[in-house]
Structure formats: C-alpha cells, structure tokens
Amino acid sequence: MPPLTTLALTAGLALLGALAGAAAGRVIPLFSRHEPEPDDESGPPPPTCPHCGTEVPWPRWAPLPPRFLGNAGCQVCERRVRAPAVTPWLAALLVGILAFTSVDRSVTEIVAFSAFAIWGALLTVVDARVHRLPNRLVLTFYPVALALLGLATLTTPDTTDRLVSALVGMAGLAAFYWVLWFIYPAGMGWGDVKMAGLLGLFLGWGGLGSVVSGTFLAFLFSATFGLTLMALGRANRKTAIPFGPFMILGAFAVITAGDPLPLLLE
Template identity: 50%
Template sequence: MHVYLTTAAAVWGLVTGGFALPRAAYRLSVEPDLPWRDARGWLGRGPGGVPLAVVCAVACAAVALRVGARPELGVWLLLVPAGALMARVDLAVLRLPDVLTLPAGAVTSAGLGVCALLPGHGGSWPRALLGGAALFTLYFLLHLINPAGMGFGDVKLAPALGMALGWYGWGAVLAGTLAGFALGAMAGLTLLALRRADRKTAIPFGPFMLLGALGGVLLAAGW
C-alpha cells in the first residue's frame, strides 16, 4: 500500500511541479507593485520546470511515505506544490504574494477541519488553529521589531505553516519553526563566508520557513 501511495504522490508532484507551476512562477516573479507578467493562462510549462518538478516529486513522495493513508495527506499534497511555488517566487524576487499565502492559509484551515471529521486522521484541528495563531503572532512581532529583516509576506505565510505543524502537536510547531530559523541562519552565514552577501543583503526567508515546516511534518507524522 505504501509503495503505491508513495509512487502516486511522486507522480502528482512531478506533474504539478513540471506542468502546472512553472508558468505561474514566471508570471508571479515580479517586483512588488508591478503587474503580473503576461502569459497565456496560469497553468502550463515555463522556465524552471525541471527543478520544480524534482522538488515537488521528492517532497510529495516523502510526505506520502511518512504520513501514509491518513486523511490529512490530501491537504499536504495540495500544500507541497503551493509551497514550492512560493519558494520559487521568493527566491526570484524576495516576495510572497498574497495570491499564494492567503489561499494557503484558508485551504489548510478548511482542509484540516474536514480531515478532523474523518476516521483515521492523525491530528487535532483546534490545536492546528492555535498553532497557526501562535506562529502568526511570533512572525508579526518579529516584523514589528525588524521590518527589514522579516517581510510581511513571511507573516502571512506563517498561519498556514503553524496550522500544518500544530495539527501534529506543539513539539512539531517548535521543531519546524526552529528548523526554519536554523536553515536561514546557516544560509546567511554561508553567503557571508563566501562573500556573496553582506550584513545588509536581503535574503528570502520564505523557503527556509517552508523547509522547516516540511521537516517538522515529516518528523511529527510518525510520532
């Protein structure tokens, strides 16, 4: 069962990452206050399709292998491609568009609410909502303290990640959040050591938030 489920998830990630996301990534990768790039529709091939396909396939397969046939797997398989798209845009232009972050929060909340009504689920919906609120509060405070270091797009992404982690427990929230900060710090120090950045260089934090949350979910799903 796990083999078929993992294979199906990998194929889902390959298809979404390779054929559904690249054009959207191209259109959304513009500086703030600029209109989206013109293209024929939002779904379809575009630049960077192969990396997106590989990332989505690997991440979806890993989640399916770890979570198994629990109801929440459907929510994760929607969030993984969305997260890959957000990371791609953030890396390109240092922004997390509202058109991605806000629906991600809504889908996570509603999807996990439905999962909580189904047999065999592995988490708690009320705790997920509290986790989303906690992570939003943390990132909002960090934004107030240092707006240049913590963009408001990161703040808007935080609720979705907090809910995903909170679904499995407060230990997952802590682990996933700390992992994101640790990965971001390691990347920053590496760039400084290689002289590819200085203390004033802006570094996209969204990809590290997403990687940390993915790691937290993978770790906690088997608890």
C-alpha cells in the same frame, strides 16, 4: 496501510506531483521582483506575462490562474511561459512525504499535507527568485488548507484535538511573526507574517511543540546559510536574503522527520 494501497497512493502522489510541478512551473515566471522606492505606495505588481507584460487574469478565489494551468499561453501575445524544471523534484517531494508520514496518517491527512508540499515548494521557488511571497499564492491557500484539514478531521477518528492544536498554532505563529515585524519591520517581510499562519496550521497538526521546533529550525537554517555566504565572500551583513524558503524548509523538516523537541527534553 496495506501494500497495495501504499503502492497505489505512491503512484497517485508521483503523478500528482508531476502535474503540480508542471502547473507550478508555468506560474513561477509570472511574478517579477519588486524593489519599491521609499515613497512608492503602489505595492508589488500583479502577476504578468513575462513576454509582453500583460496582467494575467487570476480570479480572487483561485489558488492558481486557470489559464496557465493548462498549456495555454498569454491571451495577448499567445506565447507560452517557459518554466523552471520543478516537475521531477516536486513529484519526488510528494512521494517522500508519503514515505515519512504514512505510518500514522490517514489518506485524507496525506492529501492535505501533499497540497501543503505543493504550495510550499511553489512559494519557495518564487521567494528565492523574486524575494516576494505574493498574496495571490499565500492568502488563497488559507481556505484550501482549512478545508483539507477539516475534511481530515471528519474522516479520521480522534483528530479533533489535532485540528484544535492546528488552529492554535496558526494563530500563535502568525502573532509571533507579527510581533517580530512590528518590532523590526526592516528585518521581517510582511509576506512572511501572512504566510506564518499557514505554517503554524500544518505544524500545529502535529502538536504545539512542532510549531516551536519548525520556527527554531527556520531561523537556524537562515543563519547558517547567511553565515556560509559571508564566509565565502558572496554576501555581507546588508545582503537581502529571503526568509520564506527557510520558514518552509523548517516546517518540512519537522513534518517529515518528526519533532525533535521531545527528544531534547528527555
């Protein structure tokens, strides 16, 4: 990639990351923690204003609520959401993805994986805060992800096999997590199952070995974190730790640093 193109793309991604971070920061507080009673079948609450509790208008087709992407406040109390400061590190994340992946990826591929980074960062913070992977954020990203990777296939030569591998990875990883949930529902959240297909899609773009490596790292990171908390006396075997952030972290690690599996098998 020519230096001037790289510089322009770096600046563009930094700006995109900053704007996405600002928007994501306004969305994160809309989700509250949900700890249902055993006989509660109502499901988690919809996104609501953290000040007055009014449900936020969120079209089913929209990955994010249009009203809160700007600087508008709640339509009832008109108060604005004060968000976590995610803008700087989300901008840095997008630039980091460019630095690690620009060698063998086209511009359309970088755009697709940047969208994945934005989405993954948003879900990581939400799940860490409220132990939820909301359908509004997970399911609405499926068509976006498929469209972006489909566009990358159409505009980049010799990527048809990558798309096939990505689709196989999506189906395979979703099935794997569904089996884990079916065997032991208490140890695996249904939100993790729904999100697994998206991780498999982007990991599978790099090969099915990447899907295996990203999944292994997710469990490794989660176990390491849990054992560390237990060693520090801040958790026990019954402490609930959200698994979604580790799933996303494992995927990011393989996508940015590469799949370590071929090296281990040599």
